[in-house]
Amino acid sequence: MVAVFPTARLRTSPFHEATIAEGMTSATIYNRMIMPTTYGDPEAEYWRLIEGVSQWDVGVERQVQLKGPDAGRLAQILTLRDLSNCKPGQGKYAPLCNHRATVINDPILLKHADDLYWFSIADSDIWLWANAVIAERGLNVEVSEPDVSPMALQGPKAEAVVASVMGDWVRDLKYFWFRDAEVEGIPVTVQRSGWSKQGGFEIYLRDGRHGTRLWNIFKEAGRPHGIGPGAPTSAERTESGLLSVGGDTDADTNPFEVRLEKYVNLDVPDDTLGIAALRQIAREGPRRHQLGLILEGDVPAPLGFTHEDILLRGAKAGVMTNCVWSLRMKANIGYALISLEAQAGDAVVIMRPSGMTAGTLVELPFL
Amino acid sequence: MVAVFPTARLRTSPFHEATIAEGMTSATIYNRMIMPTTYGDPEAEYWRLIEGVSQWDVGVERQVQLKGPDAGRLAQILTLRDLSNCKPGQGKYAPLCNHRATVINDPILLKHADDLYWFSIADSDIWLWANAVIAERGLNVEVSEPDVSPMALQGPKAEAVVASVMGDWVRDLKYFWFRDAEVEGIPVTVQRSGWSKQGGFEIYLRDGRHGTRLWNIFKEAGRPHGIGPGAPTSAERTESGLLSVGGDTDADTNPFEVRLEKYVNLDVPDDTLGIAALRQIAREGPRRHQLGLILEGDVPAPLGFTHEDILLRGAKAGVMTNCVWSLRMKANIGYALISLEAQAGDAVVIMRPSGMTAGTLVELPFL
Missing domain, CATH: 3.30.1360.120 (Probable tRNA modification gtpase trme; domain 1)
Incomplete structure (x- = not known):
C-alpha cells in the first residue's frame, strides 16, 4: 500500500x-x-x-470531446469500429490503437450528433494524442475535455x-x-x-x-x-473477463492478442490509425493470446505492481497480468498473456514473489 | 492522504x-x-x-528515446530550443509544447549522438504523443522507452x-x-x-x-x-522557483506565462511543434504570468488537489497553483498564475478552503 x-x-x-x-x-x-x-x-x-x-x-x-465539421471523420480515424451506421444517442465500445497497432485505450464512444462525439476513456492521454493527429492532418475539429x-x-x-x-x-x-x-x-x-x-x-x-x-x-x-x-x-x-488496458497489456499488445478482434473492422478507411499494421497482423496471425488462469492455493495472493512470468513445460511462455481472489470461485484467478503454444487446459507454473505456484489455463470469461 | x-x-x-x-x-x-x-x-x-x-x-x-537517421530532426521538431549547436554529451532543459503552444512537458534533453537522443520526461505521455507525430510525418526514427x-x-x-x-x-x-x-x-x-x-x-x-x-x-x-x-x-x-508542469500549469498555459521564455527560440524551423502559435503569442503578448505568493499565517497550510482562486481588488485575477510551508522563510509560500494586472508587491486575497487568506505577490524565485 x-x-x-x-x-x-x-x-x-x-x-x-x-x-x-x-x-x-x-x-x-x-x-x-x-x-x-x-x-x-x-x-x-x-x-x-x-x-x-x-x-x-x-x-x-474523462471525456475526450470531438466537436466540429470533421468530428465524425476524426472519430473514424481514431477507432477500429465501423462507425458509418452509428446513430446519435448510440454508444460503442471502441478500442484505440496507435499507428503500430498497440492498444492504447479502450473507451466507450458516444455519438451525440454528426458533429459531436465523446470518447469516455480509460487511463492514457488521448486528449494529447488526438490533438497531435488533428493538427498534423489539418482537420477542422476541436478536441477538448469538457x-x-x-x-x-x-x-x-x-x-x-x-x-x-x-x-x-x-x-x-x-x-x-x-x-x-x-x-x-x-x-x-x-x-x-x-x-x-x-x-x-x-x-x-x-x-x-x-x-x-x-x-x-x-x-x-x-x-x-x-x-x-x-x-x-x-x-x-476478472471473473467477468473485462480488460484493463495498461494493466493487462504492454507496449506491444495488439487487439487480437487480448480478445478484441470483434471490435476491429479491417474494412475501415485506410486513414484509420493502426489499420495498416492491423491488416498485416491479421494476415500473419498474432503470436500471443489472453487466457484465464486458476491458481492452486486457498489464501488470497493478489498480484503486485509487476507482471509475473509463466512457465510452460519449464520454459517462459508468457506473463500473468493480474491475479485476485474470487469470492465466488474460492480461488486466486488471473489473466495470462501467453504464447499460442499454451492452450486452455494446460498446466503451467507461475513465478510468484512467494515462490513457484501451479496453475491451469482456462478460457475467459470465468463466470 | x-x-x-x-x-x-x-x-x-x-x-x-x-x-x-x-x-x-x-x-x-x-x-x-x-x-x-x-x-x-x-x-x-x-x-x-x-x-x-x-x-x-x-x-x-522515463526516457523517451529517439533513435535513427531522423532522430536529430525529430528532437528539433519536438522542442523550442535551438539544437543546431547541441553536442554529444550535452543536455538541455527543453520544454515541449503541443501544436497550440500549451506546455505539455519540460524534460531534460540528452544528446548521445547525432542519431540518438533521450528526453528525460516529467509527468505526461510523450511516448504516445511523439509516436503519433513521427507516424504522421513519416520520419525515419524509432521512439521507444529504454x-x-x-x-x-x-x-x-x-x-x-x-x-x-x-x-x-x-x-x-x-x-x-x-x-x-x-x-x-x-x-x-x-x-x-x-x-x-x-x-x-x-x-x-x-x-x-x-x-x-x-x-x-x-x-x-x-x-x-x-x-x-x-x-x-x-x-x-517552490523556494527555488522550479516549475511542475501539470501542477503549476493548466490546459491553456503557454511557456511565456510560466517564466520559460528563455527556453523558447522563435527562430527554430517552421515545422517545430507549436512554433506558429508561439510566434503569435509573442507578438500579442501573454495575458498571464507566474509570480510568487507569501501568505499570512504561521501554521503550515499546503494546497490540496485543487488550484485556489486569487482576488485582486475584490475580483478574481488568477489562481494559486501550489502552496507549501517554507522552513527557511517560516511562511506558507506558493505560486500565482495570474493576470498581468497583478504585479509583484500587490496585496491579494486567496480563497482557501479554510477561508479568505491575505497574501503578497513577489518575484520568483523566493531564495
Whole structure:
C-alpha cells in the first residue's frame, strides 16, 4: 500500500467530497485523478455489486470531446469500429490503437450528433494524442475535455434505482445507448454502461458544481434497494473477463492478442490509425493470446505492481497480468498473456514473489 | 492522504525495493509509476537536501528515446530550443509544447549522438504523443522507452559522494552535461542535473536488474557525508522557483506565462511543434504570468488537489497553483498564475478552503 499526498498535479472528481463522506479508504490514480477503490469492506462491496446495487465515482473516465465539421471523420480515424451506421444517442465500445497497432485505450464512444462525439476513456492521454493527429492532418475539429464526470450505478438492482430517479424510459435504453436528461435541474447524460458485467448505468454529470448533490439524490433513491458505495472491482471484472488496458497489456499488445478482434473492422478507411499494421497482423496471425488462469492455493495472493512470468513445460511462455481472489470461485484467478503454444487446459507454473505456484489455463470469461 | 493498492496498471522503479528498505512512507503516482515522496521525517529530509546530500528514486523520469537517421530532426521538431549547436554529451532543459503552444512537458534533453537522443520526461505521455507525430510525418526514427531509470544525488555534498564512486572527472561536468560510465560493472549515465537548486547529479541506471545494488553503492559511499533517502521536495522546489508542469500549469498555459521564455527560440524551423502559435503569442503578448505568493499565517497550510482562486481588488485575477510551508522563510509560500494586472508587491486575497487568506505577490524565485 502506498500513501499519496495532495498535489495540484493530480485532480479530484466532482464526487470527491461525497466519497470522503462515504468513508473512502483507498484509491488509485487514473488519468492523473483520484479514483476510490474501496470504502473499507471489500467483501461487502463485492456482494453488493453481485446481488444489489453499488454506487461508483468513476469521474476519472474523462471525456475526450470531438466537436466540429470533421468530428465524425476524426472519430473514424481514431477507432477500429465501423462507425458509418452509428446513430446519435448510440454508444460503442471502441478500442484505440496507435499507428503500430498497440492498444492504447479502450473507451466507450458516444455519438451525440454528426458533429459531436465523446470518447469516455480509460487511463492514457488521448486528449494529447488526438490533438497531435488533428493538427498534423489539418482537420477542422476541436478536441477538448469538457466538464463531464461519470458516476456509475452497477448491479442487478441498478435499473430500479435509476428508473426511480430518471423515469421508466431508462429501462428501454439498449446497451451503450444514452440520452441527455436533467435531475432536479442538474444536466446529465444517462447511458446503459459500466465496468462490470452485473448490469447498470453511467450517469454523466455535465456540471461539476453539482457532484455531491447528484451523488446524494441517487444515494437516497437507492436506500430501499440497499445501495452503498463501491468501485470498479478487481475480482468481479476478472471473473467477468473485462480488460484493463495498461494493466493487462504492454507496449506491444495488439487487439487480437487480448480478445478484441470483434471490435476491429479491417474494412475501415485506410486513414484509420493502426489499420495498416492491423491488416498485416491479421494476415500473419498474432503470436500471443489472453487466457484465464486458476491458481492452486486457498489464501488470497493478489498480484503486485509487476507482471509475473509463466512457465510452460519449464520454459517462459508468457506473463500473468493480474491475479485476485474470487469470492465466488474460492480461488486466486488471473489473466495470462501467453504464447499460442499454451492452450486452455494446460498446466503451467507461475513465478510468484512467494515462490513457484501451479496453475491451469482456462478460457475467459470465468463466470 | 490517499492509500493506493498495487495493480499492474501502475509500475515500480528498479529502486523500489531499496526505497521500501529505507522506510518510504508516502509516494505519488507519476508517469503511471510509484515515486517516493517521503520517508517519514520531511523536516530532516528537507535539511539534508539543503545542507548535506539526499538520495532520490526518480526512476519515474522515463526516457523517451529517439533513435535513427531522423532522430536529430525529430528532437528539433519536438522542442523550442535551438539544437543546431547541441553536442554529444550535452543536455538541455527543453520544454515541449503541443501544436497550440500549451506546455505539455519540460524534460531534460540528452544528446548521445547525432542519431540518438533521450528526453528525460516529467509527468505526461510523450511516448504516445511523439509516436503519433513521427507516424504522421513519416520520419525515419524509432521512439521507444529504454530500460533506463534515474536516481538522483542532491545537495551541497552530492558532488563529493558521486566523485568518490565515479572518479573526480564528474567534478568537471558542466550543468546538464553527461557521460556514460560503469559502476562495479553496472552501466550508468552520469549527468549534472536534478530537480532542486541545491546542486547534484542524476545517475541513469541502464540495466533495471541492478537497482538495489546501485542504490546501496551510493548509500555506502555517502555514509561519511551523512547521506539519507529523500525525494523531490515541494518546499525546496517552490523556494527555488522550479516549475511542475501539470501542477503549476493548466490546459491553456503557454511557456511565456510560466517564466520559460528563455527556453523558447522563435527562430527554430517552421515545422517545430507549436512554433506558429508561439510566434503569435509573442507578438500579442501573454495575458498571464507566474509570480510568487507569501501568505499570512504561521501554521503550515499546503494546497490540496485543487488550484485556489486569487482576488485582486475584490475580483478574481488568477489562481494559486501550489502552496507549501517554507522552513527557511517560516511562511506558507506558493505560486500565482495570474493576470498581468497583478504585479509583484500587490496585496491579494486567496480563497482557501479554510477561508479568505491575505497574501503578497513577489518575484520568483523566493531564495
